[in-house]
Amino acid sequence: xxxxxxxxxxxxxxxxxxxxxxxxxxxxxxxxxxxxxxxxxxxxxxxxxxxxxxxxxxxxxxxxxxxxxxxxxxxxxxxxxxxxxxxxxxxxxxxxxxxxxxxxxxxxxxxxxxxxxxxxxxxxxxxxxxxxxxxxxxxxxxxxxxxxxx
Amino acid sequence: xxxxxxxxxxxxxxxxxxxxxxxxxxxxxxxxxxxxxxxxxxxxxxxxxxxxxxxxxxxxxxxxxxxxxxxxxxxxxxxxxxxxxxxxxxxxxxxxxxxxxxxxxxxxxxxxxxxxxxxxxxxxxxxxxxxxxxxxxxxxxxxxxxxxxxxxxxxxx
Numbered sequence: 001x002x003x004x005x006x007x008x009x010x011x012x013x014x015x016x017x018x019x020x021x022x023x024x025x026x027x028x029x030x031x032x033x034x035x036x037x038x039x040x041x042x043x044x045x046x047x048x049x050x051x052x053x054x055x056x057x058x059x060x061x062x063x064x065x066x067x068x069x070x071x072x073x074x075x076x077x078x079x080x081x082x083x084x085x086x087x088x089x090x091x092x093x094x095x096x097x098x099x100x101x102x103x104x105x106x107x108x109x110x111x112x113x114x115x116x117x118x119x120x121x122x123x124x125x126x127x128x129x130x131x132x133x134x135x136x137x138x139x140x141x142x143x144x145x146x147x148x149x150x
Numbered sequence: 151x152x153x154x155x156x157x158x159x160x161x162x163x164x165x166x167x168x169x170x171x172x173x174x175x176x177x178x179x180x181x182x183x184x185x186x187x188x189x190x191x192x193x194x195x196x197x198x199x200x201x202x203x204x205x206x207x208x209x210x211x212x213x214x215x216x217x218x219x220x221x222x223x224x225x226x227x228x229x230x231x232x233x234x235x236x237x238x239x240x241x242x243x244x245x246x247x248x249x250x251x252x253x254x255x256x257x258x259x260x261x262x263x264x265x266x267x268x269x270x271x272x273x274x275x276x277x278x279x280x281x282x283x284x285x286x287x288x289x290x291x292x293x294x295x296x297x298x299x300x301x302x303x304x305x306x307x
Contacts, residue, residue: 096305109307114298115291117231118221118283122294133223146297 032083032091039095041088043071043079052079056096060126061106062088074110074128098141100124100134108145167218167225175214182206205253212245239276246272 016034020027035042040053054073063070064085071079081088089097089105096109106124113125120136134142143149183198183206190196219225220238229237247268250256256264 109302109305111298114294116287116294117223119223121223133227146294146301148293148297 028082029087029091032081032088036091036095041071041081043081045079046077054079056107057109059097059107060110060128060130061100061104061132062097064103072130098138098145100132100138100142102135104132106132108142114142114146164225167222168215170222171215171218172211173214174217175211177210178213179207179210182210202253202255205249205255208252209246209249212249213242216241216245235280239273242276243269243272 018027018031018034032042035053039056041056041059043052043054044050045052054071058074058076060072060074062081062085063072065080067084069081069083069085069088071081073079083091085103085105089099092105096107097105098108099105106126110127111124112127115123115125117123117133120139122134122139122142124132124134124142126132183203186202186206187198190198216238220229220234220241226234250268251258256268
């Protein structure tokens, strides 16, 4: 992999091109990580090859669907990411996205309410009215974000 | 490589839920039999017959399995808390009623009165547990809501 940093006089902002052979998953992950630095997620509309860069604040949660991930969006139908949930989790490390179960990663900034459930679980109410269950394994992370003793 | 952590048994498959139900139910059965024996001793002795033993075991195991059925989110994920309480309450009464008949906990010959007492006692215990657990959850919930509010203010949301 060749990485070049080119400083150009008078240039405003940062432009990054990631070039690779078609279908290179490593390149896709690199691009995803770079998008995450700019608080955006690369997604596709269902049945389309058109790529969109979605700001984080539009994303409610991510749901695993085998080899790819369903991206649930505010006020709109879901989009898709070509990456697996685990790969997205890696790319979104250190952001407001937090894993709540094996199948779901939630945008914690879109959580409107939270209540404890039995057996150490938590129920998260999102801004669009939907509800997600946090399993006991991942409840500790949520408590950490809120500053609650585990 | 990403670290895909495995879920704990709380979201268990059916087999694991049954295992948990049997474990909890066995403990309940022991406690029930112990209580029965202590009551017998307090009344001046007597024998704990086979039917009573079996009915205590059946009741303990039954209630343990019902607890898993209604409160294990892996089996019935979409039910609300109130529906779970109602479901557990009704099915629990059926199981305990059947055990009470088999084990002759409540004398059949003495009419409706003792059975009414049995049902009322069951409901009282169920209500006491429900109120206590709900109060604890509400207290914890208030704390979570406060912390979430602080988090959202910090994030400028």
